[in-house]
Amino acid sequence: MKTIKKLLSKGDDSDSIAEGKNLWKSPNINFQYHISDKSDVVHNTDRQVIYKDDLKKRKEIYGICGECGEPGTGRNWCQPCNAERFKENFINWTSGNKDIDELIQQSQLNAVYYTKCLEWIPFEKFENVAYATKGGFSKIYSADWPEGYIHYWDIENQKWDRFQDTKVALKSLNNSSEISTEFLNEIKSYISDELSYVIPCFGITQDPNTKDYMIVLFYCQEGNLRNCLNKSVEFHSKIEILNNITSGLLHIHSAGKVHKDFHSGNILFANIYNAFISDLGMCQPANNEKQSIKKGVYGVLPYMAPEILRGNQYTKAADIYSFGIIMNEYLSEEIPYYDIPHDNDLAIKICRGLRPKISDDTPKLIADLINKCWDAKPENRPTSKKLCQILEGWREQILDRKGEIYSQIKDCEKIKETKSENRSIDKDPENIQINPQAIYTSRLLTFEDLPEPVNAIDFY
Numbered sequence: 001m002k003t004i005k006k007l008l009s010k011g012d013d014s015d016s017i018a019e020g021k022n023l024w025k026s027p028n029i030n031f032q033y034h035i036s037d038k039s040d041v042v043h044n045t046d047r048q049v050i051y052k053d054d055l056k057k058r059k060e061i062y063g064i065c066g067e068c069g070e071p072g073t074g075r076n077w078c079q080p081c082n083a084e085r086f087k088e089n090f091i092n093w094t095s096g097n098k099d100i101d102e103l104i105q106q107s108q109l110n111a112v113y114y115t116k117c118l119e120w121i122p123f124e125k126f127e128n129v130a131y132a133t134k135g136g137f138s139k140i141y142s143a144d145w146p147e148g149y150i151h152y153w154d155i156e157n158q159k160w161d162r163f164q165d166t167k168v169a170l171k172s173l174n175n176s177s178e179i180s181t182e183f184l185n186e187i188k189s190y191i192s193d194e195l196s197y198v199i200p201c202f203g204i205t206q207d208p209n210t211k212d213y214m215i216v217l218f219y220c221q222e223g224n225l226r227n228c229l230n231k232s233v234e235f236h237s238k239i240e241i242l243n244n245i246t247s248g249l250l251h252i253h254s255a256g257k258v259h260k261d262f263h264s265g266n267i268l269f270a271n272i273y274n275a276f277i278s279d280l281g282m283c284q285p286a287n288n289e290k291q292s293i294k295k296g297v298y299g300v301l302p303y304m305a306p307e308i309l310r311g312n313q314y315t316k317a318a319d320i321y322s323f324g325i326i327m328n329e330y331l332s333e334e335i336p337y338y339d340i341p342h343d344n345d346l347a348i349k350i351c352r353g354l355r356p357k358i359s360d361d362t363p364k365l366i367a368d369l370i371n372k373c374w375d376a377k378p379e380n381r382p383t384s385k386k387l388c389q390i391l392e393g394w395r396e397q398i399l400d401r402k403g404e405i406y407s408q409i410k411d412c413e414k415i416k417e418t419k420s421e422n423r424s425i426d427k428d429p430e431n432i433q434i435n436p437q438a439i440y441t442s443r444l445l446t447f448e449d450l451p452e453p454v455n456a457i458d459f460y
Contacts, residue, residue: 052112066155074113076152083109085153086117095120100204100213103184107191114150116191119203121145121216126205129170135265135279135441141170142219149202167219168202172212179213187215189257189280197248199268199276220276222269225326226440229333231272235409236398241275242327243391248277249323250384253316260314261442262322263303264329296446301439302336306351306376306453309445317378323387324373325356331366332359341437347447351376353456361415363408365394376453 050057055071062072065081073079086108095101104118111117126143133140148164173179190201200218207214222228233241245267252259259266259280266279297308305321308314325336336356340346346354355374358367369390375381382390397403 077111077113078153079110079112082111082117082153086111093120095204095206097179097213099184100179103187104204107188111191114152115200117150118187118191118201119150121203121205123205123208123214126168126170132169135171137174137442139172139174141172141214143168143170145202145216166202167221169217169219170205171215171217172207172210173214174212189252189255196251197244197275197277198251198280199278217278218270218276220268220270222271225264225267225269225275225330226335228269228272229330229335233272235331235413236395237273238330239391239398240395241273242330243388243395245275245277245326246323246384246387246391249319250388252277252280253319253384258314258316259319259322261299262319262326263300263440264326264335265300265440267326296444298442298444300442301342301346301350301445302356304350304445305374305378306450307378309347309350309447310450310453311447315378316384317381320381320384320387321374321378323384324370324381327366327373328356328358328362328370331362332357334359335432335434335440338432338434338438340435342439343437344447347445347450351451351453353454361412363405363412365405365408376455 050061052058052073058071058073062074062077064070065072065078067081068078070078070080086105090105095104100120104120107116107118125147126145129141129143131139132142145166145168146164148162148166151161151163153159154161187201187204190198199220202216202218205214205216206212222231249259249262257280259277261279262277266277268276268278270276297304297311299308301309303322303325305318308318329336334356337346353376355371358370362370369382369387373381373387394403394405397406398409400406
């Protein structure tokens with residue numbers, strides 16, 4: 001690696017190079033997280049892309065690396081220099097699993113920004129590890145990480161600058177001591193250059209007792225969307241949050257991926273206004289157990305499209321169906337099918353057109369969009385790109401205080417206020433009694449001879 005001293009002979013930039021870490025220029029926030037090789041990358045309207053070969057733009061936005069004199073690849077980040085640093089340190093750590101080591105090493109060599117690299121984190125680095133909850137194939141723990149995750153290389157002091165005292169979530173993967181290569185590919189999704197609004201992943205560790213591997217994730221203190229239903233959030237803020245979720249889904253789909261397990265338990269909130277998508281296609285077991293061995297599909301029944309219940313392959317349109325259920329749940333503040341068993345009878349009813357009730361304080365434009373999302377025919381559902389365009393348009397109208405959506409929201413807010421005043425105690429989200437056979441974690445589901453999916457507007 002070139003040193004600062006060697007670069008002093010480069011000429012006009014020598015004075016700034018000698019300044020070391022002060023060389024880095026603070027970037028425009030729109031450019032902070034994305035740099036790509038791809039000319040056809042899809043991005044949201046408020047988010048711009050820098051391409052690796054555009055050295056002029058990289059220099060303008062990220063400044064010059066104080067060690068090699070080349071334009072940065074991210075805020076205070078130089079991919080070529082940091083790759084050499086990571087590579088030199090490979091001999092100092094190992095997970096004990098070749099596939100995991102290779103995954104982490106490749107992420108470090110290719111990282112164009114700190115959110116794109118993983119670390120192997122020895123379990124003893126964590127403190128105050130406490131059980132939080134469990135999913136279909138995992139257990140979740142909270143923990144304190146005093147050392148914290150890498151932020152950037154401090155050129156002046158020649159060490160990694162870290163976000164210290166970070167609270168993290170440890171996702172322990174059941175039966176993952178023999179973790180599969182296929183499952184590791186899913187972890188790569190967390191650090192993909194193409195994705196946004198996805199929960200940050202810092203690395204992998206291992207439970208010293210069970211030997212199960214654990215994914216180290218950003219801790220979302222508000223929990224999942226279901227935990228936030230009774231939070232006081234204005235309608236326009238909910239539209240913006242839904243817009244962010246669809247932006248994340250658009251990036252997943254544009255990267256050629258399908259989520260496969262999209263439900264409210266996988267929408268996590270750092271605070272009530274900041275949501276992330278989690279569990280990218282990881283509703284399956286962490287080991288090599290094949291669906292062909294156990295006939296059926298994995299998921300959470302209320303959010304699964306009827307064609308998936310009938311055994312068809314997951315598609316982007318199936319994710320859109322799930323988003324329709326999530327959207328209605330968030331706006332109506334009612335968990336879908338909470339009062340009935342999630343069994344074969346419910347699967348039959350869903351195929352025959354049963355859908356959660358849309359609250360009468362939902363604006364008609366939004367209700368119409370929800371109905372399109374959960375249409376029985378996949379080809380009738382909007383794409384994630386179309387959803388983004390619609391929600392972004394609504395967001396702008398609301399901010400400008402004009403347009404049909406703004407007018408409808410104002411009318412529906414009055415209805416909502418009246419309902420809130422008259423709401424009985426047993427209808428409060430905190431007091432709802434969930435049927436013991438209503439299951440909201442991913443599991444293997446097997447149904448046979450389900451009817452052809454149809455829409456039934458008057459099902460109730």
